[in-house]
Amino acid sequence: xxxxxxxxxxxxxxxxxxxxxxxxxxxxxxxxxxxxxxxxxxxxxxxxxxxxxxxxxxxxxxxxxxxxxxxxxxxxxxxxxxxxxxxxxxxxxxxxxxxxxxxxxxxxxxxxxxxxxxxxxxxxxxxxxxxxxxxxxxxxxxxxxxxxxxxxxxxxxxxxxxxxxxxxxxxxxxxxxxxxxxxxxxxxxxxxxxxxxxxxxxxxxxxxxxxxxxxxxxxxxxxxxxxxxxxxxxxxxxxxxxxxxxxxxxxxxxxxxxxxxxxxxxxxxxxxxxxxxxxxxxxxxxxxxxxxxxxxxxxxxxxxxxxxxxxxxxxxxxxxxxxxxxxxxxxxxxxxxxxxxxxxxxxxxxxxxxxxxxxxxxxxxxxxxxxxxxxxxxxxxxxxxxxxxxxxxxxxxxxxxxxxxxxxxxxxxxxxxxxxxxxxxxxxxxxxxxxxxxxxxxxxxxxxxxxxxxxxxxxxxxxxxxxxxxxxxxxxxxxxxxxxxxxxxxxxxxxxxxxxxxxxxxxxxxxxxxxxxx
Amino acid sequence: xxxxxxxxxxxxxxxxxxxxxxxxxxxxxxxxxxxxxxxxxxxxxxxxxxxxxxxxxxxxxxxxxxxxxxxxxxxxxxxxxxxxxxxxxxxxxxxxxxxxxxxxxxxxxxxxxxxxxxxxxxxxxxxxxxxxxxxxxxxxxxxxxxxxxxxxxxxxxxxxxxxxxxxxxxxxxxxxxxxxxxxxxxxxxxxxxxxxxxxxxxxxxxxxxxxxxxxxxxxxxxxxxxxxxxxxxxxxxxxxxxxxxxxxxxxxxxxxxxxxxxxxxxxxxxxxxxxxxxxxxxxxxxxxxxxxxxxxxxxxxxxxxxxxxxxxxxxxxxxxxxxxxxxxxxxxxxxxxxxxxxxxxxxxxxxxxxxxxxxxxxxxxxxxxxxxxxxx
Numbered sequence: 001x002x003x004x005x006x007x008x009x010x011x012x013x014x015x016x017x018x019x020x021x022x023x024x025x026x027x028x029x030x031x032x033x034x035x036x037x038x039x040x041x042x043x044x045x046x047x048x049x050x051x052x053x054x055x056x057x058x059x060x061x062x063x064x065x066x067x068x069x070x071x072x073x074x075x076x077x078x079x080x081x082x083x084x085x086x087x088x089x090x091x092x093x094x095x096x097x098x099x100x101x102x103x104x105x106x107x108x109x110x111x112x113x114x115x116x117x118x119x120x121x122x123x124x125x126x127x128x129x130x131x132x133x134x135x136x137x138x139x140x141x142x143x144x145x146x147x148x149x150x151x152x153x154x155x156x157x158x159x160x161x162x163x164x165x166x167x168x169x170x171x172x173x174x175x176x177x178x179x180x181x182x183x184x185x186x187x188x189x190x191x192x193x194x195x196x197x198x199x200x201x202x203x204x205x206x207x208x209x210x211x212x213x214x215x216x217x218x219x220x221x222x223x224x225x226x227x228x229x230x231x232x233x234x235x236x237x238x239x240x241x242x243x244x245x246x247x248x249x250x251x252x253x254x255x256x257x258x259x260x261x262x263x264x265x266x267x268x269x270x271x272x273x274x275x276x277x278x279x280x281x282x283x284x285x286x287x288x289x290x291x292x293x294x295x296x297x298x299x300x301x302x303x304x305x306x307x308x309x310x311x312x313x314x315x316x317x318x319x320x321x322x323x324x325x326x327x328x329x330x331x332x333x334x335x336x337x338x339x340x341x342x343x344x345x346x347x348x349x350x351x352x353x354x355x356x357x358x359x360x361x362x363x364x365x366x367x368x369x370x371x372x373x374x375x376x377x378x379x380x381x382x383x384x385x386x387x388x389x390x391x392x393x394x395x396x397x398x399x400x401x402x403x404x405x406x407x408x409x410x411x412x413x414x415x416x417x418x419x420x421x422x423x424x425x426x427x428x429x430x431x432x433x434x435x436x437x438x439x440x441x442x443x444x445x446x447x448x449x450x451x452x453x454x455x456x457x458x459x460x461x462x463x464x465x466x467x468x469x470x471x472x473x474x475x476x477x478x479x480x481x482x483x484x485x486x487x488x489x490x491x492x493x494x495x496x497x498x499x500x501x502x503x504x505x506x507x508x509x510x511x512x513x514x515x516x517x518x
Numbered sequence: 519x520x521x522x523x524x525x526x527x528x529x530x531x532x533x534x535x536x537x538x539x540x541x542x543x544x545x546x547x548x549x550x551x552x553x554x555x556x557x558x559x560x561x562x563x564x565x566x567x568x569x570x571x572x573x574x575x576x577x578x579x580x581x582x583x584x585x586x587x588x589x590x591x592x593x594x595x596x597x598x599x600x601x602x603x604x605x606x607x608x609x610x611x612x613x614x615x616x617x618x619x620x621x622x623x624x625x626x627x628x629x630x631x632x633x634x635x636x637x638x639x640x641x642x643x644x645x646x647x648x649x650x651x652x653x654x655x656x657x658x659x660x661x662x663x664x665x666x667x668x669x670x671x672x673x674x675x676x677x678x679x680x681x682x683x684x685x686x687x688x689x690x691x692x693x694x695x696x697x698x699x700x701x702x703x704x705x706x707x708x709x710x711x712x713x714x715x716x717x718x719x720x721x722x723x724x725x726x727x728x729x730x731x732x733x734x735x736x737x738x739x740x741x742x743x744x745x746x747x748x749x750x751x752x753x754x755x756x757x758x759x760x761x762x763x764x765x766x767x768x769x770x771x772x773x774x775x776x777x778x779x780x781x782x783x784x785x786x787x788x789x790x791x792x793x794x795x796x797x798x799x800x801x802x803x804x805x806x807x808x809x810x811x812x813x814x815x816x817x818x819x820x821x822x823x824x825x826x827x828x829x830x831x832x833x834x835x836x837x838x839x840x841x842x843x844x845x846x847x848x849x850x851x852x853x854x855x856x857x858x859x860x861x862x863x864x865x866x867x868x869x870x871x872x873x874x875x876x877x878x879x880x881x882x883x884x885x886x887x888x889x890x891x892x893x894x
Contacts, residue, residue, distance in 0.1 A: 065625055065892065072578075073621035076585055080603060080614055083592065087604020088674050094596025095848045102593035103859050105586030110866050113578035114873050120892040121575055121877045130876070165849070169672040170596075172849035352671045479604035480676055489611050496615070500622055503633040510631035 009483040010475050013085045016490045018460070020077050022453055023497045027071035027504075029452050032146060032193055033200020033235075034064045035139035039132075040227050046132045056220045058123075059516035060204065065120060066507050070500055072113075077493070085486065089467055089477035096162050096173040097152055104148035111141030146196070147189050154185035156468050157459070158253045164380055166351045166370050171471070183249050188459075191242040194235045195455060198415050199448035201232025205422055206445035207512055209438040212431070217515055222426065229422035236415040243412065244307065251308040251316070254469060257462040259319045260396050261405035262304060263292055267318035267326065272299035273307060276406070279399050286323055287392035292399055319398070323391050334391035337470075341386030344379045384471045393473075396464040404454040404461070411451040418444055528853035529843045530825070532594035535860055537820030539587045540658070541813035544699060546580040547654075548809070549573045551707025553620075553647025554700070556640055559711075559727065564884055565720050567628070567893070570643070572714045572882050573707070574624040574894040579870065581621060593856050597846035598831055601675040605667045606657070606683025613653045620646035624894045647707075648700065655699030657683075659692035661823045662746055662768065664834035678835045691749075694742040701735035702789075706812060709796060709805035716881040725796070732793045747772075752832035754842045761829050761837040771826045778821045785814030 038060050045053035079101060082090050090097070118126060118134035126134075161178030162171040173179065205228045208221035251258045259265075262274055277297030284291040305314040317331055325333025347369060354362035369375050388394060418441060425431035431438075465473040523531075552559075552573040560566035592599040603610050619642035626632045627639035665686065666678040679685045686692045708724045708731065715721070751767020754760070764770070772779040788811025796804035824830035829840035847853060880886070887893060 062892070066629070069621045069625040072581065073618045076581070076588075076617060076621075077614055079585060079588055079592075080610060083588075083599045083603025084607050084610050084614075085604070087600040090592070090604065091596055091600035091673050094592060094599060095852050098589070098593035098596050098599065098848065099852055099856055099859075102586070102589035102856060105582065105589040106859060106866060107862060109582050109585055110870065113582040114870050117575055117578060118873050118877055123892075125879065126876045134873070168849075173852045173855070176851075176855045356671070479607065480674065481604070481607050481682060485607055485682060492615065496618065499634065503622070503626055506631045506633050507626060507629045511629070514630075 006483055007475070009481070009486060010478055012483050012486040012490055013478045014474060016085060016486055016493065017078070017081055019490065019494055019497070020074055020081060021456060021460070023501065024071065024074035024078055025453055025456055026449065026501065027067050027074065028146070029196035029199040029448070030067045030203060031064070031071050032142050032196030033198070033231075034060060034067070034203070035135075035142050036197065037200055037204055037224075037228060037231060038064060039136045039139045040231070041224075042132050042135050046128050052219055053223070055516050056223060059220065060224070061119065062511055063207075063508060066504060066511065068116065070504050073500070074497065085479050085481075086467070086477045087479040089472065091170055092472060092477070093155075093159075093162075093171050093468060095170055096155060096159075096179060099173065099176070100148040100152040100155075100179070104145050108141050108144035108148060111137050112145060113141075115141065143193055146193055150189045150192055151180055151182070151185045153459075154182050154188045155179055156466075157188075157463060158182055158184040158249075159468050159471055163376065164370060164383075166348055166367065167355075169348070169352075184246075184253060187242050187246040187249055191239060191246055192455075194239040194242060195448070195452050197235035198232055198239055199452060201228040201235065201419065202415065202441075202444055202448045204228035205232065205418070206442045209441040210512070211515070213435065213438050213442065218432065220516060222431065225422055225431070226426055229419045229426065233416065233419035233423065236412065236419055240412055240416065243409070248308055254463065255317050256319065256322050256394060257396065257401065257458075258308075259317060259322060260398050260401040260462055261458055262316075263294070263398050263402045264304070264316060264318040265291060265320050267316055267321040267329070269305060269315050270302045270312045271304040271314075271316040272301045273303035274299050274406070276410075277402070279402060286320065286395065287390045289392040289395050292402070319395055323394060334385065334388070334394045337382040337385040337394075338388055338391065340379045341382040341384060341388075344375075344383045345386040347375075347379075381470060384466060384468070384473050384476070387473045387476045388465065393465055396462050401458060401462040404457040408451045408454040408458065411447050411454075414444075415448065415451075523854065523857075525850045525853070526844070528850065528857060529847045531857060531860075532590075532847065532853055533824045533830075533843045534821070535863075536587070536591055536594060537817045537824070538813075539583065539590055540820050541815075541817035543580070543583045543587050544651075544654075544703070544816045545706065545809050545812040546576070546583050547651050547699075547703040548706035548710045548805070549577050549580045550620075550647040550651045551700075551703030551705065552711055553643040553707075554651075554704055555707065555727065556644050556647065559708075559720070559723055561719055561723065564887065565717065566640075567887050568715050568717060568720065568882050568884065569711060570624070570627070570640075570894050571887060572711060575877070576710075577620065577624055579874075581617065584617065590856075594848055594853060595841070595843070595846045596848055597669075597673060598841055600673075601667060601669065601841060601846075602657075602665075602831060605675045605677035606660070606665060606686065607677075608681065609653060609657050609683035609686060613650060613657070616646045616650040616653070620650070628894060651703045652696040652700045655696035656686050656692045658699075659689070659695035659742070660686050661820075661830055661832075662749075662751070663689055663691050664752065664832040664840075666835040667833050667839060668836040669833075669839040691742060691745050694738045694745070698735055698738035698742055701731050701738060702812060704731045705735055705793060706805065706808055709792060709808050712796060713802050713805045714878065714881055716883045721802075728793065729797055732797075752829035752837070752840055754827045754829050754840070754844070756827050759842070759845060761832070761840045761842070763837070767828065768822055771822045771828060774826055775821070778818045778825070781814050782818035782822070785811045785816075785818060787811070789815060 038057055041053060041057040045057055115134040115137040119138050122131050122134060160182050161175040162173050165172050204224050208224045211217040211221040263279060275298045278295040279292040280295045282291045282293035302312040304316050305312050308314055308316055315329055321331050323334050325331055325336060347366060351366040354366060425434050425437060463469060467474045467477045560569055623639040623642040627636050668676050708728045712721060712724050747769040750763045750765055753762055753764040753767055789808045792804035792808030792811060795801040824843050829842045831841035833839040
């Protein structure tokens with residue numbers, strides 16, 4: 001069915017989706033975090049009646065508005081690209097995957113877009129309390145939107161709550177709660193929205209620091225820093241905590257991704273966690289894939305085992321164990337999974353043939369097979385492997401996963417430091433004169449953007465070759481279109497998004513320089 | 519809560535919701551309709567500002583409805599999502615482009631240092647306003663005229679033309695619905711502007727344009743409806759699912775489903791009444807009639823496309839690949855889960871209504887534009 005799949009089509013389809021997702025993620029985290037910061041600020045205004053707080057709230061709200069529209073614009077493309085570029089995926093798992101997207105629209109996005117109108121245009125037209133409520137609802141709506149999208153994404157990492165129906169040739173949902181409370185989803189949601197909170201807090205602190213450097217807007221800047229630093233500190237600590245728990249879940253449900261971002265080739269007990277390292281090409285290969293090696297590394301002994309299993313004795317499988325199998329540790333080889341996947345595929349083909357020949361007895365017999373838990377859990381779950389050409393196809397790019405992950409983690413710790421220092425200097429009363437720190441804060445604005453994008457690189461590229469872990473590789477998921485068509489739309493999107501990004505930054509900078517106008 | 523509902527009931531239930539969302543979407547595209555006249559309707563910059571701001575306070579509703587329409591279609595009829603979007607690639611991509619440029623245009627057009635300049639953003643609004651409704655109309659017309667695709671035994675779509683959807687533009691019936699939708703949203707746009715802006719010149723200029731746009735709408739709409747009623751349609755056998763061409767299928771659908779016929783006629787009459795009241799008796803409330811008539815007319819057309827054993831997304835290349843609400847839907851479990859979710863829809867509509875009212879109590883005036891803190 002997909003024997004003749006055009007590899008450049010797969011690559012361009014991935015490139016287009018990645019492009020859209022990367023641009024989307026330039027804007028969404030600020031929306032997620034800034035909406036809450038604005039809600040805190042407006043709450044203080046409503047409680048105190050102090051007009052200076054209103055002025056401050058409206059200043060950040062203007063920046064919020066500039067950012068919001070472009071996040072929405074890139075979001076709609078992502079939703080529709082599942083259909084336009086990944087149509088086989090959309091059918092194969094649409095029964096499960098479509099639901100969270102629809103719920104996002106009905107239950108979350110409408111809250112956001114309705115109350116955003118009140119938030120912007122309701123000043124003086126609606127009561128103070130209703131306005132405040134609207135601001136809060138925008139923040140809550142934005143996070144709810146994120147919840148449903150991340151539930152959908154988590155399902156791609158860890159597909160649960162469904163069974164395969166051979167008649168329709170798709171997976172069908174059997175438990176909504178399993179999908180919603182997927183262990184990956186819970187961690188992913190908290191981790192991701194926290195990253196948005198951190199980004200927005202850093203943004204507010206950075207911009208406020210610029211005002212202080214310029215000796216302008218002292219009230220606005222110091223109050224904004226106070227709120228953002230408290231929020232940011234709490235969020236960054238949560239970020240690190242959920243990062244740690246996510247890693248544990250990952251080691252269980254996506255051991256290959258986990259091994260790749262630690263560049264761990266040979267599994268071991270008492271495995272150390274690489275804090276800093278540089279990779280080189282070792283010259284060795286697993287099939288056709290290059291094996292990376294460390295030029296140097298600084299390791300925390302035993303910590304990787306402790307992180308994954310709670311004790312130093314925990315065995316952490318490496319890439320070689322996962323590819324070639326390790327019978328001692330009960331790890332199945334990819335070759336074996338490919339065989340099992342092919343067997344499941346053959347049973348499906350047999351079913352389709354029996355259907356065409358109207359062989360009812362055979363159809364019923366094979367249908368029972370798909371209901372059989374042994375067949376499902378031991379064979380069909382490896383269905384995706386039947387598309388792999390060689391076992392090494394199951395290995396993602398190790399350098400990409402390794403560097404993305406480690407830079408992200410280092411930045412995470414740096415954010416905690418910046419927020420803690422902001423509070424420290426603020427309470428000591430030395431922040432305004434502390435020019436070096438203000439400059440550091442200003443130049444830290446891009447860092448959470450980098451960390452957030454890298455987080456998605458780890459999640460998505462680290463999952464390769466899968467679009468749905470173990471069940472479907474990207475090569476089987478693409479639409480049946482010409483690579484040339486995708487190249488054209490890719491270029492159009494790239495030009496358009498870049499132009500809009502440049503415009504956005506330019507408008508944002510000008511608005512910041514102008515300062516609050518009320 | 520346990521409810522015994524049949525699969526067929528749920529499929530029908532979701533088709534009704536999809537049809538309703540389609541109706542609301544076409545109505546809310548009055549925003550696009552207004553945008554399509556951005557360079558001709560206002561006499562000066564202040565008028566343009568007032569029009570853009572009147573429309574701009576509503577653009578997010580249209581946009582969100584489009585996103586929800588897409589999401590709901592995906593969740594309830596995933597085979598349509600996979601087949602149409604993945605097959606008619608270029609039509610959907612063009613629609614998407616036109617909406618991407620809209621989202622930023624409002625927020626950026628009047629901001630200093632916006633790089634591309636106000637004129638570019640206004641052109642974005644014009645493109646979205648004209649191309650968006652037209653292409654959506656063309657795409658929806660293929661629900662009645664069919665497309666050239668086939669599905670393999672794993673339900674994967676193969677589009678059978680090189681044009682990936684653009685071939686729909688060669689069909690005169692598709693074009694007529696595209697143009698009918700475009701002129702309908704322009705009529706709704708004018709009626710909305712008449713209703714929400716207090717400015718003599720704008721009122722006068724809007725009324726002047728209303729007549730011509732209404733006539734053009736009627737011409738294309740009647741052409742589409744008449745050809746629809748006399749054309750063959752795609753019938754699906756309720757027992758076997760076998761799809762065949764049946765003469766006067768859509769006419770039969772309306773006759774055999776009198777409620778749908780009544781809704782359709784009510785919709786059309788309401789659309790016309792809103793227009794007539796505005797032209798002949800100077801009413802400023804025409805939008806409420808024409809708007810709700812739009813919802814009813816589109817709603818009932820969608821019902822006629824999918825109910826009464828009709829293939830709602832027919833394939834002219836291979837009739838048996840045609841999509842019906844039976845073969846294209848989600849599983850029983852998913853449809854049921856989504857039905858529970860849909861119970862929130864009235865609540866959503868209620869808060870939208872309340873918020874909309876609360877910020878639109880006063881009409882838009884020049885004075886407000888001069889003092890508004892958040893202006894597009």
